[in-house]
Amino acid sequence: MNPVRLAVIGAGAIGRKHIEVIQQSSESILVALADPSEQAKELADALGVEWYADINDMLDEVKPDGVINATPNTLHVPCAMACVARAIPVLVEKPVAESPERARELVDAARRNNVPVLVGHHRRHNALTAAAKALIDGGKLGKIVAVSAHWMLQKPDDYFDVSWRREPGAGPLLVNLVHDIDLMRYLLGEIAEVQAMASSETRGFANEDSAVVNLRFACGTLGSAVLSDCSVSPWSWEMNSAENPIYAHTPENCYLISGSQGALAIPQMRWWRYGEKTGWHEPLISETLPVDAIDPFILQLNHFIAVIRGEATPIIDAADALRSLEVIDEIRQAI
Ligand SMILES: NC(=O)c1ccc[n+]([C@@H]2O[C@H](COP(=O)([O-])OP(=O)(O)OC[C@H]3O[C@@H](n4cnc5c(N)ncnc54)[C@H](O)[C@@H]3O)[C@@H](O)[C@H]2O)c1
CATH class of the missing domain: 3.40.50.720 (NAD(P)-binding Rossmann-like Domain)
Structure with missing residues (x-):
């Protein structure tokens, strides 16, 4: 062909x-x-x-x-x-x-x-996403109760030398959080309700530089997302997933998903669950899911x-x- x-x-x-x-x-x-x-x-x-x-x-x-x-x-x-x-x-x-x-x-x-x-x-194409979706859809975490998403990093100052990136609307809600929202919808289903606060105090631009968001999914799962493009932090998909070498890699997690039967930390793909006995006095078992690193x-x-x-x-x-x-x-x- x-x-x-x-x-x-x-x-x-x-x-x-x-x-x-x-x-x-x-x-x-x-x-x-x-x-x-x-x-x-x-x-x-x-x-x-x-x-x-x-x-x-x-x-x-x-x-x-x-x-x-x-x-x-x-x-x-x-x-x-x-x-x-x-x-x-x-x-x-x-x-x-x-x-x-x-x-x-x-x-x-x-x-x-x-x-x-x-x-x-593009995160939908990532093998990490496919592995997380298979675990969730396969019921291995039980009913998903809560998800916590983190996107905190520091964009370099010269990122904003490009004029459209400073114009109203082009802040991290639209440019970055839309990725996390899309990924959470893909993994957990539609989002039915939101609450939110934002700040532009650190950069002082027309756009927000930080925000916190609460989410209720149609399936009943609760979620929260914290984002900031002006904070020094190792927690973001860009820096944790290693999917694009232009971003420095930090081997941390940016999504924590917990259900009635288990939990998953993404993108390190650590799957946590109990053995026969459950509850906070019992040791949790964990394993790392193998995922091929293919550029999404x-x-x-x-x-x-x-x-x-x-x-x-x-x-x-x-x-x-x-x-x-x-x-x-x-x-x-x-x-
Ligand atoms: N999928 C991702 O991970 C990802 C990452 C970065 C950016 N983006 C998205 O990609 C888009 C571009 O972002 P960027 O950071 O590459 O921006 P950029 O400013 O670096 O590049 C935009 C390019 O578009 C060109 N352009 C402007 N007007 C044009 C016109 N009329 N016709 C043709 N070209 C024109 C500019 O000259 C520039 O080269 C944004 O919407 C952004 O949200 C996606």
Whole structure:
């Protein structure tokens, strides 16, 4: 089978990661970059691929088999709509849009035109996620009672030199917590109720730099999430999962899930339970679940290629990603 011809829109931080994995794959080739920046033009020249400042010109002239849209949040919907209008499957980075209203436009257009839209919640492709889901769905933890999620780290100051990252809405609720919310929905089901508080005291930006959130899942599980992009801490998916070498690795856990029969610490994948006798006087038994360390961006790309070839439907489409975005919106309203 011929490799699929892919174009990347937005060759910034995460766009370059997508380009790297496309180039490692024998099932795909990079045919064009669309990004008006000088750095993107230089990158296209260095890679020997077509460069376009305008995405519509690129789509009409190159006619790629699929597109990866790694533009700033507010461009996700217009760029994805341009692909959908031309019946080109698209992988849109998360969050699917900057607001639920905008995301609904894309959901409708994708349905109307019957074009697959995959959303870049790449943690769903991680083997750690698959192992946790198998344990939970297999009933090994019993009824899930509570989950505690931690996303606390320090983004370097120059991260904010890029203007859109300082603009209202582009704080860690939308850019980062949306990943954790999506992962918790995937593992534990829909979120029915939220409470929240936020602070922008440390960075002093228009956006929040820290927040705490309480969650009630439809299945009855209670949860809490703590996030901060300005605190020194070893606890976050980025630093704990080792899935992307650009982040320093700290071998800690960022999700603690406890049920009536056992508990799981993710991503170290330590599974805790009692033997015959239960209760706090008894010793807990634990084991570490073996998980293959495969780059989830490679697995995500393989999945996108299967979607383009009509062999799979998106593991997370625009409608599903909209629900994760709606939870972020509900959190914002609660704040
Ligand atoms: N899945 C993940 O783990 C992950 C990680 C980081 C970022 N993201 C998401 O990816 C998106 C991009 O984030 P980033 O940190 O790479 O941003 P970035 O600012 O580093 O890159 C964005 C790129 O888009 C380009 N661009 C701007 N306007 C454009 C236009 N009209 N047409 C084409 N290109 C245009 C910019 O020149 C820039 O190169 C964000 O939505 C972010 O939430 C996802």
